[in-house]
Amino acid sequence: MQRTPLIAANWKMNGSAALVEEMVDVLTALPLTEHAVVVCPPATLLTRFPAVCNFALGGQTLSHEISGAFTGELSACLLQEAGASYVIVGHSERRALNGESDELIAAKLARAVAAGLTPILCIGESATERQQEKTQQVLARQLDAVYASQPELLAKSVIAYEPIWAIGTGESATPEQAQTTHAFIRQHLARYNTQSAVRVKLLYGGSVNADNFTALFRQADIDGALVGGASLKPAEFAQICLAVTKGAKE
Numbered sequence: 001m002q003r004t005p006l007i008a009a010n011w012k013m014n015g016s017a018a019l020v021e022e023m024v025d026v027l028t029a030l031p032l033t034e035h036a037v038v039v040c041p042p043a044t045l046l047t048r049f050p051a052v053c054n055f056a057l058g059g060q061t062l063s064h065e066i067s068g069a070f071t072g073e074l075s076a077c078l079l080q081e082a083g084a085s086y087v088i089v090g091h092s093e094r095r096a097l098n099g100e101s102d103e104l105i106a107a108k109l110a111r112a113v114a115a116g117l118t119p120i121l122c123i124g125e126s127a128t129e130r131q132q133e134k135t136q137q138v139l140a141r142q143l144d145a146v147y148a149s150q151p152e153l154l155a156k157s158v159i160a161y162e163p164i165w166a167i168g169t170g171e172s173a174t175p176e177q178a179q180t181t182h183a184f185i186r187q188h189l190a191r192y193n194t195q196s197a198v199r200v201k202l203l204y205g206g207s208v209n210a211d212n213f214t215a216l217f218r219q220a221d222i223d224g225a226l227v228g229g230a231s232l233k234p235a236e237f238a239q240i241c242l243a244v245t246k247g248a249k250e
């Protein structure tokens, strides 16, 4: 089963209209294959991107509500209207800083799928959980919560494994560590549904850069990356994108 690769950029609360222009110039010059790259800028910048280009756009979070008196929130439909076709859900920063629970994340995922957005579900363990050998337990809990809410949601999502200890630290998981965990995630998904487990794209996130990406991407169960810091540097991000268009896996 050949899964097409995906590189996703998470700009977090960074970027500017100027960075949009720079990124568009750099990415549109690349021979990107269809659906290979998605850029998730702050929502206010979504409409600054051209309506048609050779990469997709995504939001960084969404409300679990459809519409109404929810000041400051953004619905799936608003994101879609602004040009998004993906949305990051359950990033560890939102789990930690905004108190997003597994159940809330499952509700957001359902809202995204219902609106036709592809969710990028983030899961991952903290340094302490890894030291206590609870990585698999944490990931299983995060996946089970989504499965329990609606069994078909995971098959319609991209899943990003982002160990919290690797985010923004410059200390990426090693290719072996990442592959072991991705293989576990895929096995766990297979317990729900063997066919969709083979099809689901699993991205690795956490201090990915142009130097370490190729070795990560060569791993059997790593289908791409969710890139934070390096996605703010157009030339470096372009190198990561090119690695998948060149088929670095072979």
Ligand SMILES: O=C(CO)COP(=O)(O)O
Pocket (backbone or CB within 6 Å): 010, 091, 162, 166, 167, 168, 169, 170, 205, 206, 207, 208, 226, 227, 228, 229, 230
């Ligand atoms: O959190 C991340 C992407 O969602 C990873 O961030 P960094 O690539 O900066 O470590």
